[in-house]
Amino acid sequence: MPELPEVETIRRDLVPKVVGRSIRQASILTPRLTRRAGTPASVAAGLIGRRIRALLRRGKFFQFDLGETSLIVRLGMTGQLRWWRDRESCQGDEHTHAFLHFDEGGVLTYRDVRKFGELFLVPTEAVEAALRVGPEPLEDAFSVGALRRICQSGARVKSVLLDQRKIAGLGNIYADEALFRAKIRPTRRAASLSEEELRALRGAIRFVLAAAIRQRGSSISDFRDPCGEPGGFAPRHRVYQCHGTPCRVCGTAIRRILVAQRGTHFCPTCQR
Ligand SMILES: [Zn+2]
Incomplete structure (x- = not known):
């Protein structure tokens, strides 16, 4: 199961690819992924046209800061976020449950064999309250x-x-x-x-x-x-x-x- 170092590795790799870019099209295919809040259609609708202002990590959660709202992604046991340079090179399979297409090309896919992961939207100001995780062990506050x-x-x-x-x-x-x-x-x-x-x-x-x-x-x-x-x-x-x-x-x-x-x-x- 991905833990802090794996999530941080993915985050650092994705920052230069997605931050500052807008989501042109989004499709989420599996209702189980949005079980925490909303539906695949409502989450996808909340992403289209939004620009990613920052990509942050809190514990094992990704926070894609879209301004007023944030997309939270948790990989669960077997989730994978994968970046593809363009639509032509993007390869999904039967375990690929979400596709985010960006302006100027580039596709972010979410693949998860066991489907314990989650994608959901929360107001950015409510992220801490929604995730309810303890201190970050690499920060100074972890004394x-x-x-x-x-x-x-x-x-x-x-x-x-x-x-x-x-x-x-x-x-x-x-x-x-x-x-x-x-x-x-x-x-x-x-x-x-x-x-x-x-x-x-x-x-x-x-x-x-x-x-x-x-x-x-x-x-x-x-x-x-x-x-x-x-x-x-x-x-x-x-x-x-x-x-x-x-x-x-x-x-x-x-x-x-x-x-x-x-x-x-x-x-x-x-x-x-
Ligand atoms: Zn020993």
């Missing part, structure tokens, strides 16, 4: 103090890291990778973390997210950039889907367990 408040919870630290209302943009991959680098076992109660562990965890979260953005994300299954290319961070994973292989630090076999119904990977020796 040790902020993480300490987030961790005042009896829940397991892995569950807390996955909760989008507490921290924006972390998912299963980067939660596991950050906990490994911070040497914290995913099953620990969040409130039990020491000051030193909180500092290590904040640093590890920021480190893995920044490193993954530099490598253009992790392609475990479906993630592709807007040109259809995979990201390069998966070979640098230390624990995620590495179960059974030796820990790079101590040689103990990496284990996989379930925490909050999610596959969770850790080193039983390094992580306490």
